[in-house]
């Protein structure tokens with residue numbers, strides 16, 4: 001056989017083989033978890049000790065930007081919303097010990113876990129929303145929104161540090177990954193004033209979004225948008241509580257930590273089909 005034909009034959013065999021595997025894995029595709037379409041969330045507006053009143057997102061965000069300088073990201077989000085509610089409602093907000101939220105800086109005491117701005121936002125949900133189901137919906141909504149969108153976008157009237165950061169998409173709710181993505185994209189050091197300004201403005205972005213969410217929730221017009229990550233649904237179909245593997249929990253973006261391995265892509269489906277439910 002001429003060399004060129006031999007190459008063609010080999011190439012053809014590889015292509016046919018690959019197509020065969022692809023068809024096979026397609027045939028064995030397990031059913032994906034149901035897509036979560038935008039959903040209206042009915043507000044539970046029973047009076048509590050911690051009532052809400054409509055706030056201005058921009059004013060509260062500007063406040064958070066300033067408060068970042070007192071106690072960092074988590075404190076910035078939480079204290080600004082409490083201060084605005086204190087101005088409009090008074091007690092019990094006026095005596096809330098907001099200083100406690102300083103622990104959340106740098107992903108909890110600098111450990112790089114959950115982004116403090118998200119910890120602050122979801123602590124507010126914890127304070128205002130007693131219904132677990134609703135609280136969890138709002139919580140995963142803001143976490144998914146954070147993973148998928150470019151930040152920071154907030155423009156301060158009087159900047160603490162006069163620098164307009166480029167945006168980056170974190171694809172993760174972790175302080176570590178979020179800050180690293182930005183540093184990698186922009187080339188600034190993690191301990192630079194520029195990176196701190198990025199987090200200062202991100203704190204304002206998260207505050208504005210938290211207030212917008214609360215405004216629409218308590219106005220009974222809140223609709224979910226973000227908590228439907230296709231990849232997460234796909235992974236969880238096999239690995240989640242309803243999947244045969246049942247070895248994984250969560251809604252975080254899976255591929256920010258796990259690569260889709262080639263072996264996994266090619267044989268995961270077939271392997272899955274063959275295995276018994278654990």
Ligand code: HEC
Pocket residue numbers: 030231234235236237238239245254255258259260261264268269270271272
């Ligand atoms: C079709 C079902 C299926 C889907 C979809 C799927 N997996 Fe898997 N996964 C498997 C099987 C089967 C194994 C091997 C389990 C074993 O041997 O116990 C596995 C193993 C793993 C492991 C363990 C380490 C390894 O590679 O063996 C990780 C981590 C993993 N999957 C992550 C993911 C992520 C992330 C996604 C989504 C991008 C995903 N999986 C989607 C079936 C699936």
Ligand code: HEC
Pocket residue numbers: 232235236239247248249250251252253254255256257258
């Ligand atoms: C922040 C990083 C991170 C994210 C995000 C993440 N994982 Fe993991 N995952 C880990 C670590 C760390 C382990 C433990 C690895 C080990 O011990 O080998 C793990 C283990 C696993 C395993 C193996 C469990 C077993 O019993 O072998 C599976 C399956 C898995 N993850 C699936 C997922 C899925 C699905 C998602 C998305 C919903 C996800 N992971 C998101 C870090 C992450």
